[in-house]
Amino acid sequence: xxxxxxxxxxxxxxxxxxxxxxxxxxxxxxxxxxxxxxxxxxxxxxxxxxxxxxxxxxxxxxxxxxxxxxxxxxxxxxxxxxxxxxxxxxxxxxxxxxxxxxxxxxxxxxxxxxxxxxxxxxxxxxxxxxxxxxxxxxxxxxxx
Amino acid sequence: xxxxxxxxxxxxxxxxxxxxxxxxxxxxxxxxxxxxxxxxxxxxxxxxxxxxxxxxxxxxxxxxxxxxxxxxxxxxxxxxxxxxxxxxxxxxxxxxxxxxxxxxxxxxxxxxxxxxxxxxxxxxxxxxxxxxxxxxxxxxxxxx
Numbered sequence: 492x493x494x495x496x497x498x499x500x501x502x503x504x505x506x507x508x509x510x511x512x513x514x515x516x517x518x519x520x521x522x523x524x525x526x527x528x529x530x531x532x533x534x535x536x537x538x539x540x541x542x543x544x545x546x547x548x549x550x551x552x553x554x555x556x557x558x559x560x561x562x563x564x565x566x567x568x569x570x571x572x573x574x575x576x577x578x579x580x581x582x583x584x585x586x587x588x589x590x591x592x593x594x595x596x597x598x599x600x601x602x603x604x605x606x607x608x609x610x611x612x613x614x615x616x617x618x619x620x621x622x623x624x625x626x627x628x629x630x631x632x633x634x635x
Numbered sequence: 636x637x638x639x640x641x642x643x644x645x646x647x648x649x650x651x652x653x654x655x656x657x658x659x660x661x662x663x664x665x666x667x668x669x670x671x672x673x674x675x676x677x678x679x680x681x682x683x684x685x686x687x688x689x690x691x692x693x694x695x696x697x698x699x700x701x702x703x704x705x706x707x708x709x710x711x712x713x714x715x716x717x718x719x720x721x722x723x724x725x726x727x728x729x730x731x732x733x734x735x736x737x738x739x740x741x742x743x744x745x746x747x748x749x750x751x752x753x754x755x756x757x758x759x760x761x762x763x764x765x766x767x768x769x770x771x772x773x774x775x776x777x778x779x
Contacts (some may be wrong), residue, residue, distance in 0.1 A: 494712075494720050523712075527720055530698040532710030536769020539761050540712075543687070543723055554674040566676030568638075568667075568684075568754040576638050576671055577752045579687055581725070583761065608721045610712040614768055616760030617683050617727065624758055625680020 493606035494530075495523035495592070497544065499599045504548075507600055510560035518587070519599035521607055528592035531610075535589045539613035540596070545606045546578035561630040569625065583613055637750035638674075639667035639736070641688065643743045648692075648717075651744055654704035662731070663743035665751055672736035675754075679733045683757035684740070689750045690722035705774040713769065727757055 498520040501507050508514060521542065523531060534540065552574045557564045567575050584596035594610075642664040645651050652658060665686065667675060678684065696718045701708045711719050728740035738754075 492721060527698065530711040530713075530720070532699055532708075532713065533770050534710060534713040536767065536773075537713065538765060538767035541725060543721075543725065554671065555676055564676075566678060567674040569674075569676065569678040569681065569756055571755060575753060576674070577636060577687075579723070579753050581685060581687065581755060609719060609723050611715060611725060612713055612769065612771065613761060613766070614771060616763055616766065617757060618763075619760055621682060622757070622760065623680065623682035625756065626677050627756065627758060629680075 493524070493608065494527045494610070495521055495607045497521055497599065497601050497603065497605040497607060499601055499603045499605065501599070501602050504602065515598045515600045517599040518595065518597050521594040521596060521610070523592040523594070525592060531589065531592065531594070534594070534610070534612070535586065537586055537612045539583055540586050541611040541613055542582045542584055542607060543609040543611070544580045544582070544601055545608055546573040546575070546580050547606055548602065549573035549578050552576050561626065563626065565626055579608070637668070637752065638671045638754070639665055639751045641665055641743065641745050641747065641749040641751060643745055643747045643749065645743070645746050648746065659742045659744045661743040662739065662741050665738040665740060665754070667736040667738070669736065675733065675736065675738070678738070678754070678756070679730065681730055681756045683727055684730050685755040685757055686726045686728055686751060687753040687755070688724045688726070688745055689752055690717040690719070690724050691750055692746065693717035693722045696720050705770065707770065709770055723752070
């Protein structure tokens, strides 16, 4: 059940930046349906939010496959592929401002009209020095 | 559709640490169903993963309500309340090791038997100095 929809500059998946070092600084608007808008109270105090959304234009899934940024196949749960058993997506965006039921955000990576399932506040980060990024770091290193 | 289930030390919500400064360092196991286990390939290269799971023992939702850590009500999308329009939860855990379809993790905050919907690699953090944490920071400051 969507709580709202994304208004994004992207109309086709081919337009969305992908791969190592892809910048996601596109701005857009998350418009929450009137019946859920009361749930946004106080969200403007957060600089960043999680958007949980549906890969609504993805079809089926592949457990082991080659992502666009590597020439090696990887398990789907080690990637952000849209072709997952449950087509649920997660994006961290910067919350620029709120106008009633409309959240202006930066960091869109979803298509125009994408159904939004949930919004959560982003509360804390894992320190960079504690992160290991597996095959992604290896693929980046190979490209340098 | 669950891809697996959580094995957690927590049997009741009252046992789960909540509120400001709550430490989530409980260890547990995420057991992926045999038919999805191939999707875990290469996940062991990541130090941290996102678990997307279902609040399967939550009933209904409340758009505006008082969280346990504050005496002020807030919109549900500015909280981590389980009583949300779509009862989807998100947890960042540290991946300690993998044994076949079983992921040993630290940072459990879900109940024993919780259905897991998706797993994604944790790739990057928002720098702490760029984070604003709205009412949560205010509630913490009031308690000091």
